[in-house]
Each structure stands twice: as structure tokens, then as C-alpha cells.
Amino acid sequence: MRNEIKAVRAINKAPRIRNRGGSPQLITVGDLIYSYSTPVGVYINGSIYVPTYYSVTTSRHINIVANDWNADVVKMY
Numbered sequence: 001m002r003n004e005i006k007a008v009r010a011i012n013k014a015p016r017i018r019n020r021g022g023s024p025q026l027i028t029v030g031d032l033i034y035s036y037s038t039p040v041g042v043y044i045n046g047s048i049y050v051p052t053y054y055s056v057t058t059s060r061h062i063n064i065v066a067n068d069w070n071a072d073v074v075k076m077y
Contacts, residue, residue: 003044003045003047003049003074004049004051004074004076006042006044006049007041007042007044007049007051007074007076008051008076010031010032010042010044011032011039011040011041011042011051014032014039014042016037016038016039017029017034017037018037025057025061026061026064026065028065031043031044033048033061033062033065035054035057035058035061035062038058040054040058040061040062041062041065041073043065043069043071046071046072047071047072047073047074048062048065048066048069048071048072048073048074049074049076050062050073050074050075050076050077051076051077052076052077053075053077
């Protein structure tokens with residue numbers, strides 16, 4: 001439960017990224033995962049925490065990062 005609280009706080013405090021034309025759609029900044037300009041997940045202790053439901057494309061972005069980092073995806077919704 002503690003990691004879920006950390007995840008929600010991290011995502012709520014994360015700034016949005018300006019995504020200009022031609023920018024990548026999937027960005028990781030430290031432990032945060034961005035899809036387009038929105039923070040959608042955070043990596044904590046070997047797992048990626050996702051607080052809310054996102055579109056198929058965003059879910060695909062999260063799964064790509066999870067595969068690259070060998071992490072489990074924890075859906076908190």
C-alpha cells in the first residue's frame with residue numbers, strides 16, 4: 001500500500017512535458033513514464049505503478065517500458 005501512495009504522489013507532482021511536433025511519444029524521465037505529454041506511470045522497487053486507466057496506445061507505451069526494465073505493471077484502478 002505504501003508504494004501505491006508514493007506512486008500517486010509522484011505522478012500528481014510530475015510536471016507535464018511540452019510535446020512539440022516530431023517529439024517522441026514515449027519518454028522516460030528518471031522513474032517517471034510519460035506518454036505524449038502526460039505522466040502515466042512511475043517505477044518503484046521493481047514495479048511500474050499505473051494509477052488510472054489509459055488508452056490502448058498509452059498502455060502499450062507502459063508495457064514497452066516494463067519489458068525494457070524487466071518490471072511488473074501494477075494497475076491501481
